[in-house]
Amino acid sequence: MKRYYRFGCALIVILLLAVIIYCAVNPVSGKREFMLLTESDEAALGAETDKEVVAQYGLYEDAQLQAYIEEIGLPMTKVTHRPNLNYSFKIVDTPVINAFAVPGGYVYFTRGILGYFNNEAELAGVLGHELGHVSARHTAQQYSRAQLAQLGLGVGMIFSEKFREYAGLAQFGVGLLFLRFSRDHERQSDDLGVEYSMKAGYDPEYMAEFFTTLERLHPESGQNGLEGWFSTHPNPTDRVAAVRNKKIEWQAKLPAKQLAVRRNEYLQHINGITFGDDPRQGYVEANSFYHPQLKFTFPLPSGWQLMNTPTQVQLVSPKEDAAILFSLDQARNPATAAQGFIQGASASVQSNDAITINGMSAQRVISDIQSQEELLRVLSYFIQKDGQVYVFHGLSGQALFANYNNDFSNTMGKFKNLSDPAKINVKPDKVMLKTVSAPSTLKGALLALGSAEEELEQIAILNGMQLSDRVEKGTLLKTITR
Incomplete structure (x- = not known):
């Protein structure tokens, strides 16, 4: 003491x-x-x-x-x-x-x-x-x-x-x-x-x-x-x-x-700037994630939260006790990517199989990884598509893995090519300038410029104004073009 x-x-x-x-x-x-x-x-x-x-x-x-x-x-x-x-x-x-x-x-x-x-x-x-x-x-x-x-x-x-x-x-x-x-x-x-x-x-x-x-x-x-x-x-x-x-x-x-x-x-200078989420970088529709530039899609587990960044997609379960991580790997093929993961994570391999996912060669690995707090069980898919290797990791505590295995497998196993033009040819909303043609309130001017009634308050804030404010002929206003 x-x-x-x-x-x-x-x-x-x-x-x-x-x-x-x-x-x-x-x-x-x-x-x-x-x-x-x-x-x-x-x-x-x-x-x-x-x-x-x-x-x-x-x-x-x-x-x-x-x-x-x-x-x-x-x-x-x-x-x-x-x-x-x-x-x-x-x-x-x-x-x-x-x-x-x-x-x-x-x-x-x-x-x-x-x-x-x-x-x-x-x-x-x-x-x-x-x-x-x-x-x-x-x-x-x-x-x-x-x-x-x-x-x-x-x-x-x-x-x-x-x-x-x-x-x-x-x-x-x-x-x-x-x-x-x-x-x-x-x-x-x-x-x-x-x-x-x-x-x-x-x-x-x-x-x-x-x-x-x-x-x-x-x-x-x-x-x-x-x-x-x-x-x-x-x-x-x-x-x-x-x-x-x-x-x-x-x-x-x-x-x-x-x-x-x-x-x-x-x-x-900001005329035409992208407004809101840019669907070209990935978007969610009908409980599926679509990436029109890389041309792939996969389903999402119900109720899971999604975070999409340029380098990784992260999915988190409603109870925040399981996650799916999706990213690109620099390896030449699925087997090499899988081996690199196993060595880098010091993973204890439970199974390691070559499989096919919707016509694409893949490697499926189940492994255990010791974290600072608990032993994690991880289901990993390494999938070859268009010369690149896409990687899924589904992870949870070992005791909970059986509860989430179906969610992991359903998301990873249904990864596929995206070919639907309607899903690929999407465009983001833009901020576009329009000129007021006659003196009016902001509300009247926006309606005259074609803005929808339900968007008026949002566009008023976008312009730093109130809908009741007066605007003069020739005033430039920001609108949202879809």
Whole structure:
């Protein structure tokens, strides 16, 4: 017991020394703060994260729109508190409404959020907000605090056997503390967004208006697993009023600054942007998954949740105690792919058979894999199609495998080629600009432009307006074209 006590005291001393030694001056506040990541660490972490973001979610292929974002973003970086970083701006190909930044100057906009901006000032405000997270090193702060909390949790578990029973609860409490800090970070990033966008020549009033649009939308997470805005940006109290008050402060500091909005210029650049899910990347219809570009389909177990990313399709059972993973393998044939999986996962093989699936050669493997928590049983299919190997893994705890074997086998065994033109020749919805022909309310104008009654509220939010708002002849409005 004394040995544990001395060890615990030693850890506490190390903890205190870490707080004293690992301090850095924050570029925004000028204050010293606990920090475990150096700037070079941030750059390395950002570069690695960037690779994962691109692989996981994919980039929206529009060279002109990409150049436009850089044209607005790169000059703004020069007015931040960290102008010497090697900044990067990318558009993520997802309908989820969000923007985010990672250490090292990597900033991302989803095509979903770009569709909902209505002028350059809104874009600039959110861009300034994300640059604020980078400048104030918010991610690095969160990382450092998480490491400190983990060390503190370890000390607590040494001192108390009973504490181990509540370790999960303790970690959740730490998460709540970080949520509070995240709200503080959001407030600071809002303030910096006002500062940076005004210094770059944009009116931050429209940043406040876009936050109002977000509150009307309350965007959620997408099928590809990317979180929505409020999941990653906790909403500070009185956010809109605070942004407007901060604008007044900066107007006093920059009295001669001309502030731009540039509505039509922005709208012209996003005319034709994909809106909502892009069925060409895979879609669900009548309880089956279709991929028109790769030309395959397979049925889905009833009630299972699907997450579709550029690199993997994931299916999770209603009780979240089983899953099916589907992806491509780089192997030349099913047998080689199966052997690579067995070796890489250190799997204990129960059966390994060459089979045929709807005219395609395949390998079926049943194996056991020891996870950190339990022994998993896995049913795997490796299927050759058009020179590529497609892989299914159905997994659950060994005791539950019999309950899910039929679901696994039905999904994998009915994988087949897709040849139906109606399923292949699908197109995504697009945001298209139309011009108001006569003065009217927004509702009247949208009806005159051919929008359906049931879509009016959604399109009003898309335009950042209310249906009762007046619009003049010649006004550009966003509509949804199917």
